Amino acid sequence: MGKYIVRRVIQAIPVLFGITIVVYAILLAAPGGPTARFANNPRVTEADREKFKKAWGLDQPVPVQYCRWMGICNPNNEGLAVFISDQGVPNFLPTAIGGGTNGILHGDFGISISTGQSVSSMIARAALPTAILAGTALVIWLILATLIGSFSAIKRYSFFDQASTVFAYVGYAMPTFWLGIMLIFIFSGPGLNILPAGGMTETRLSPPFGTEAYWAYFAANPFQAIADIGRHLLLPVITLVVVNIAGDSRFIRASMLESLSQDYVRTAKAKGLRNRVVWFKHAFRNAMLPFVTNVGLEIPFLFAGAIVTETIFSWPGMGRLTIDATRDYDYPLLMGVLLITAILVVFANLLADIAYAVVDPRIKY
Amino acid sequence: MTAQGSVEEIAVTIAERPAGTPPDESILLDVRGLQTHFHVMDGTVRAVDGVNFSVPRGGTVGLVGESACGKSVTALTIMRLLDIPPAEIVGGEVWFDGTEILGLPEDEMRHLRGNDIAMIFQEPLTSLNPVFTVGDQIAEQVRLHMKVDKKEAIDRSIESLRLVGIPSPEQRIKQYPHEMSGGMRQRVMIAMALSCEPKLLIADEPTTALDVTIQAQILELLKSVQARTKSALMLITHDLGVVAEMVDEIVVMYAGQIVEQGTAEQVLTAPTDPYTMGLIESLPNVEKRGGRLSAIKGVVPSPFNLPPGCRFAPRCPYAWDACRTTSPELVPAGGPGQRARCLLHTPAGAARRAAMLDTAASGGATAGQGA
Ligand SMILES: Nc1ncnc2c1ncn2[C@@H]1O[C@H](COP(=O)(O)OP(=O)(O)OP(=O)(O)O)[C@@H](O)[C@H]1O
Ligand code: SF4
Ligand SMILES: [Mg+2]
Numbered sequence: 164m165g166k167y168i169v170r171r172v173i174q175a176i177p178v179l180f181g182i183t184i185v186v187y188a189i190l191l192a193a194p195g196g197p198t199a200r201f202a203n204n205p206r207v208t209e210a211d212r213e214k215f216k217k218a219w220g221l222d223q224p225v226p227v228q229y230c231r232w233m234g235i236c237n238p239n240n241e242g243l244a245v246f247i248s249d250q251g252v253p254n255f256l257p258t259a260i261g262g263g264t265n266g267i268l269h270g271d272f273g274i275s276i277s278t279g280q281s282v283s284s285m286i287a288r289a290a291l292p293t294a295i296l297a298g299t300a301l302v303i304w305l306i307l308a309t310l311i312g313s314f315s316a317i318k319r320y321s322f323f324d325q326a327s328t329v330f331a332y333v334g335y336a337m338p339t340f341w342l343g344i345m346l347i348f349i350f351s352g353p354g355l356n357i358l359p360a361g362g363m364t365e366t367r368l369s370p371p372f373g374t375e376a377y378w379a380y381f382a383a384n385p386f387q388a389i390a391d392i393g394r395h396l397l398l399p400v401i402t403l404v405v406v407n408i409a410g411d412s413r414f415i416r417a418s419m420l421e422s423l424s425q426d427y428v429r430t431a432k433a434k435g436l437r438n439r440v441v442w443f444k445h446a447f448r449n450a451m452l453p454f455v456t457n458v459g460l461e462i463p464f465l466f467a468g469a470i471v472t473e474t475i476f477s478w479p480g481m482g483r484l485t486i487d488a489t490r491d492y493d494y495p496l497l498m499g500v501l502l503i504t505a506i507l508v509v510f511a512n513l514l515a516d517i518a519y520a521v522v523d524p525r526i527k528y
Numbered sequence: 529m530t531a532q533g534s535v536e537e538i539a540v541t542i543a544e545r546p547a548g549t550p551p552d553e554s555i556l557l558d559v560r561g562l563q564t565h566f567h568v569m570d571g572t573v574r575a576v577d578g579v580n581f582s583v584p585r586g587g588t589v590g591l592v593g594e595s596a597c598g599k600s601v602t603a604l605t606i607m608r609l610l611d612i613p614p615a616e617i618v619g620g621e622v623w624f625d626g627t628e629i630l631g632l633p634e635d636e637m638r639h640l641r642g643n644d645i646a647m648i649f650q651e652p653l654t655s656l657n658p659v660f661t662v663g664d665q666i667a668e669q670v671r672l673h674m675k676v677d678k679k680e681a682i683d684r685s686i687e688s689l690r691l692v693g694i695p696s697p698e699q700r701i702k703q704y705p706h707e708m709s710g711g712m713r714q715r716v717m718i719a720m721a722l723s724c725e726p727k728l729l730i731a732d733e734p735t736t737a738l739d740v741t742i743q744a745q746i747l748e749l750l751k752s753v754q755a756r757t758k759s760a761l762m763l764i765t766h767d768l769g770v771v772a773e774m775v776d777e778i779v780v781m782y783a784g785q786i787v788e789q790g791t792a793e794q795v796l797t798a799p800t801d802p803y804t805m806g807l808i809e810s811l812p813n814v815e816k817r818g819g820r821l822s823a824i825k826g827v828v829p830s831p832f833n834l835p836p837g838c839r840f841a842p843r844c845p846y847a848w849d850a851c852r853t854t855s856p857e858l859v860p861a862g863g864p865g866q867r868a869r870c871l872l873h874t875p876a877g878a879a880r881r882a883a884m885l886d887t888a889a890s891g892g893a894t895a896g897q898g899a
Contacts (some may be wrong), residue, residue, distance in 0.1 A: 425654065426649060426651050426654040426655045427654065427655055427656055427657040427658070429609060429649065429655070430649065430655045430656065430657070430717075431657065432609055432641070433607060433609060433641055433642060433646070433647045433649075434641065434642035434668065434669040434672065434720070435638045435639060435640070435641035435642035435643055435669070435672060435673060436638075436642075436668070436669075436672065437638065445657050445660075448657075448659050448660075449657070449658065449659055452659075522659070523658075523659065524658070524659060524661075524704040524706070525658055525704070525706045
C-alpha cells in the first residue's frame with residue numbers, strides 16, 4: 164500500500180509540471196494581457212505601460228517569464244547567469260540548499276498586481292472561508308445524498324422514492340444564482356429579515372475575518388464568533404446542498420439498485436441475514452465503490468470555490484478571489500488560483516484512487 | 529424410516545395429502561399445489577403452476593427441465609427469496625419439517641434460511657460478495673445461526689472449508705473471492721451452505737457455470753458431503769446425466785408444471801411422458817455428461833401464450849387432436865408411484881398407447897405418430 168501511494172505521488176509530478184505549462188499558456192493566449200487593466204484609463208501613457216511591463220518582467224521572452232514564474236530563473240541575474248541563484252547554485256533547487264527564493268518551486272506565487280500583497284498570502288486567507296463553506300456543505304450533502312439515495316433504492320417506487328426523485332430533478336434544474344437570490348429575498352428581505360444577506364461575519368460585531376484583530380476577537384468570544392459564522396453560513400450552505408444533492412443522491416440510488424440486484428445480495432438473504440444487514444452491509448459497501456471516485460472528482464471544484472455561491476453571498480473565499488482576479492486583470496493572482504485548483508484536482512484524484520484501493524480488495528497495487 | 533428410494537416410500541411421498549395438515553414424519557419438504565406468478569409489463573408469467581413433490585428426510589430429489597421451465601422459481605419460492613412484487617405466490621403450501629412455511633412470519637423464515645434450508649446458486653463467480661473475505665462471509669452465517677463467538681465461528685468456517693476439500697483453509701479464509709477460481713468459489717458456497725448443518729440443501733445448477741472436469745469434482749463433493757451430513761438434497765439441473773448419478777427421485781418440469789415424477793431408475797430407464805422420453809433421447813449417451821436438453825425439436829412456448837390443452841403438444845411426436853384441447857392431469861403411469869402428465873395414460877389415450885407400444889416393440893421409430 165505504502166509503495167502504491169509513493170508510486171502514485173511520483174507519477175503526479177510530471178502531471179503537475181505539465182499543468183504549470185498549460186496554465187501559463189492559457190493565460191498567455193487570453194486576450195488583453197496584464198496591461199489591459201489600463202485600457203480605460205486615459206491618464207496612463209504608452210511610456211507608463213512600458214515602465215509597467217519592465218517592472219513586472221513582461222519585456223522578457225516568454226520562456227524566461229515562465230521560468231521566472233516557476234522559479235527556474237533568477238530575476239536578479241542576466242544572460243546565462245539567470246539559472247544561478249544569488250547563492251551561486253542552480254536557482255531551481257530548494258531554498259534551504261542555497262537555491263532561489265522566487266517562483267512556484269519555492270512556494271512563491273508572486274505578487275498581486277492589484278493589491279501588492281503576495282499571492283500565497285491572499286490565497287491562504289481565502290482558503291479558510293472556502294474550506295469552512297465547502298466542508299460544511301459537502302458533509303451535509305454527502306450524508307443526505309447517501310441516505311436519500313439508499314432509501315430510494317431500497318424502497319424503490321415508494322412515495323419516498325418518487326418524492327425524492329422530484330426533489331432531485333427540481334434541485335438539479337435550479338440555477339445556483341436563482342436559488343441563492345431567492346433565499347436572500349425570502350430570509351434576508353424586508354419581510355422576514357432573519358438571516359444576513361451575505362458576508363462571513365457581522366461587520367458591526369467583529370473585525371473582518373482572517374485579520375489579526377479577528378482572531379483576537381475570536382479568542383475572546385469564541386461562541387459568539389462561531390454562532391455568527393454559523394448564521395452567515397446557513398443560506399450559502401443550503402444553496403450548495405440543494406444544488407449538489409440531486410446528482411449525488413441519484414448516483415447512489417442507481418449504484419445501490421445495481422448492487423441490490425446482484426447475486427451476492429441474494430446469497431446474503433439466503434444466509435438468513437436481516438434485511439438491514441443485507442442492505443447496509445452487503446449492498447451498500449459495494450454501492451459506495453463507484454461513489455468514492457465520484458466524490459473525489461467533485462471535491463476539488465468545490466474547494467476551488469463555489470464561484471457563483473460565494474459571489475452571491477459575498478463569501479470571502481477562493482471563488483470570490485478568482486472573480487476579483489479576473490475582473491482586475493490580476494495575472495499573478497489568477498495564475499496562482501488556477502494552479503492551486505489544478506493541484507487540488509490532481510491530489511483529489513490521487514486520494515480518490517487510494518481510497519478506492521482501500522475499499523475495493525480487487526484493486527491491485 | 530430413512531430407507532431411501534424404496535418403491536413403497538416413493539408411493540407415499542407423492543400420494544395426495546389433505547390441505548392444511550402436515551405430511552408424514554418421514555417427509556422433510558412437502559410442496560403442494562405451488563403456484564408462483566410474475567406480474568410483468570407484458571402480462572402474467574405463470575412460472576410455477578401447480579407443482580407437487582416432496583423430499584424425504586435425508587433423501588435426494590432432482591428437479592429437471594429445460595431453461596425457463598420454473599426450476600429456480602420453485603426453489604426461490606420455497607426459500608421465499610423472490611421479490612414480491614413482481615412475484616406473487618398465488619397458491620399452494622410448502623411444508624418443511626412439519627411446519628407450513630409460506631405463511632411463516634418473515635423473522636421466523638429468516639431463522640430457517642441458511643440454518644435449516646441452505647441454497648447454492650448457479651453462479652459461483654458472482655454469488656460471493658467481492659468486498660468481504662470468504663472467511664468473513666462464512667463466519668457471518670455461523671455466528672448468526674449458531675450463536676457462537678467470533679473465534680469459534682472462524683474455527684467452524686475453517687472446518688467447513690476443510691470438509692469441502694479446500695487445501696490450507698486457515699490461509700484461504702483470509703482470501704477474497706476474486707483470488708479464487710470458479711471451482712474453488714463453488715466449494716466455498718457449498719462450505720457456507722453446509723456450515724450450519726442444514727436439513728435441506730437446495731443446489732440450483734451448481735455446476736452449470738464450471739468446466740467439465742471441475743463439474744465432476746463438485747458433484748462428487750456434493751454427493752459425498754450429502755451422504756456424510758445426512759442432509760436432504762434438492763438438485764436442480766437441466767442435465768439428465770447429472771441426476772442419473774446423484775439422486776433417488778426425479779421430478780421433470782415443463783412450462784411451469786411437473787410432467788413426470790418417479791424414482792431415478794423409473795424415469796431414466798422407463799420414462800412414461802413423451803417430454804421425458806425426448807429428454808432422454810436427446811442425451812448423446814446417458815453415461816456421457818454434458819448433454820444439453822435443447823435437442824427436442826421446437827421451442828419452449830412463450831409463457832404469455834401457452835398452448836391450450838397439453839403444453840407440450842406443439843413439440844410432441846405423439847400429439848393428437850385431444851392433446852390440443854384437453855389439459856392432461858398428472859396421473860399414475862408406468863411403475864409404482866410413477867406419474868406422468870400425458871393423455872396417453874388416461875382412458876382416452878389407452879388405445880393409442882397400446883398401438884404405440886406394439887409399434888415400439890416391433891421396432892418402429894416413429895411410433896404413435898399420426899392424426
Ligand atoms: N424476476 C422475474 N421477473 C419476471 N419473470 C421471471 C422472474 N424470474 C423468473 N421469471 C420467469 O419465470 C420463468 C421460470 O424461470 P426460472 O428461472 O425458474 O427458470 P429455470 O427453470 O430455472 O431456467 P434456467 O435453467 O435457465 O435457470 C421464466 O419464464 C422466467 O422468465
Ligand atoms: S398429452 Fe398429448 S401432446 Fe401432451 S405429452 Fe401426451 S401425447 Fe404429447
Ligand atoms: Mg434457473
